[in-house]
Amino acid sequence: IKITELQKFYRTEEVETMALNNLSIHVKEGEFVAVMGPSGCGKSTLLNIVGLLDDLDSGSYLFNGIEVANFNERKRSDLRKHNIGFVFQSFNLIDELTVFENVELPLIYTKVPAAERKKRVEEVLEKVQIMHRRNHFPQQLSGGQQQRVAVARAVVNRPKLILADEPTGNLDSNNGNEVMQLLTELNEAGTTIVMVTHSEHDARYADRIIRMLDGRVLMETVG
Ligand code: ADP
Ligand code: ADP
Secondary structure (H helix, E strand, O other): OEEEEEEEEEEOOOOEEEEEEEEEEEOOOOOEEEEEOOOOOOHHHHHHHHOOOOOOOEEEEEEOOEEOOOOOHHHHHHHHHHHEEEEOOOOOOOOOOOHHHHHHHHHHHOOOOHHHHHHHHHHHHHHOOOHHHOOOOHHHOOHHHHHHHHHHHHHOOOOOEEEEEOOOOOOOHHHHHHHHHHHHHHHHOOOEEEEEOOOHHHHOOOOEEEEEEOOEEEEEEEO
């Protein structure tokens, strides 16, 4: 990820907010980076742009060496589906689908054949140790179990990049540590991770901490 002089505004009828102000960051392949800073400093906005969920007003964004700043929604979505996995604070599982079906969904979007889907879903459910709950619905699981399912869904397409927005924010410390351990294992296997967190404890799992203030990078420290 190589972002240079990124600017992002939100415009409503009365006000214009500058959410990101000439921000530049560089994340190398295989790195684990934590992004910290007070509420409103632009962390979620940055994560949305890095994840190709939102566009930018000016600046450059090289993803894997490709300039994506001017990509339209269709091209962004294509790149996103194959290369990026998301983990959210509130898990964002679909309540009407089973654990298995939730994790299978990204493979359906990328048109993976059914037999291969079954194999890949079972493989990641084993990895996050939730195979025994494959036919349960999200509401039947604890928060920690739901987040493990969400991590499985994020990695089932074998993305190069995982973006996590406060992945332990709704978990007690035991479950939180389990999820951080899982992210660390994925990073050790080569996946790049960018994680927004308010937790200094969780940030210590990262190689590097980017501290933001008012839409800019304030400083970077070793995690
Ligand atoms: P966090 O502080 O956990 O990063 P926020 O409360 O900033 O989360 O944002 C939650 C959601 O609300 C996001 O989708 C964000 O885009 C949206 N949001 C945040 N601030 C505003 C705002 N001033 N107007 C409209 N939507 C907003
Ligand atoms: P953080 O994630 O660090 O809490 P955000 O990226 O959510 O910060 O927000 C950065 C700034 O942009 C804040 O001033 C917030 O109110 C504003 N903002 C975020 N989303 C929206 C939105 N959809 N519409 C208008 N303003 C927004």
